Amino acid sequence: MGKTKSDPKRFNKIAYTILLIFLVLLLVGIVITIIKLRILRKEKQSEIHTVNNVLSKQQKAYDTELEEIEHLSNSIDNIKNIENSIENIKKEFFENAQKYEKIVSEGKGSKKIAYITIDDGPYTYTSAFLDILDKHDILATFFLLGKPDNKYTPVYRRIADSGHTVANHTYSHAIYEGLYVTVDSFVNDVLKQENFLFNKTGVKTNILRFPGGSTSALPPYRANILKRLRTHNYGYVDWNVSSGDAGEKPTREKVYNNIINGSKNRNIIVILMHDYSWASLSALPSVIEELKERDYIFLPLFYESCMIIK
């Protein structure tokens, strides 16, 4: 009887103990899970920090790439429209040239102006003249004749492409073969050359140099020629410094001395040279160097220049 009485009590005790153990284990399990979750959360937070860094770096890289793409697109657009940009900068250049020429003609300005003009081309030496001008990064003026031989086509093109002023020196240069006989013969020759040069270079000329200089057109004709040329918007220019390369037996030294001596006491000089002259070609580098030493800058002639007679 005593045994049967104590059994439910024992059973209850065991049940309580089991329940207690179960509950304690459950509690421990929960606590471990909480700790694990905390550890995992901290790990995730640290990963988030790393990912955030990566993200911000990638965002920066993306922004940089975007900027570069914008820059590239602009650059491509600019290159595609470079012809317009050239026209604009040329316009600005000649406006500035006109302003500076005015300053120099008033005796001011830290540099004087030299206009190198090269007549009668293209000739065999024209490319060599262009090489020297390119090497010194200066612009000049070419008074060109009409030479239909195809071998000169690239030379005409190069003169224009290099930025030198393409100017009219008549088509024929036939001083002794009727060029100056009548007003029409002269003006027609000029207009023929204008057409010729336009076809060769795409440049419409508006500056003329009379073959042999403006005095070659005798007074009765000259006034009428000028009147007619003005209707075609032409101006002309002679020179105030001659290289003397068209004279007898010109040498490098003679050409050099003629130009350097001729430039003395002049703020604006227009130098006459010919691109058939070996003497001028060989003197040109030292002439450029010396004139630079003497504070000259080199400009190409332009219609608005005070040296162009209209």
Added chain:
Amino acid sequence: MKKATILILLICFYLIGSFVFLFVEYSKYSDTNNKYITLQKEVDKIHDKLRIISDEKAKLKLEEETVNNEKKIQIEQYQKWERQNQILKDLIK
């Protein structure tokens, strides 16, 4: 027996508290994990965008090179005029 019942009740009370705490902790972990997943997705997205933009940049560079070659003479002309113009600008100042 009373003591045992009290002990069990106490443990149950702790258990309930622990469950609440567990739930809160899990929610926090879940939020953090979601945030991590979102960020990771963003990283993947921007990575894709970077790849696309890099391809586009490569294309543009090629185009720039082609256009540069096509307009080489004009570019040199422009640079020459720019240099000449700068000389005048400096003198006029």
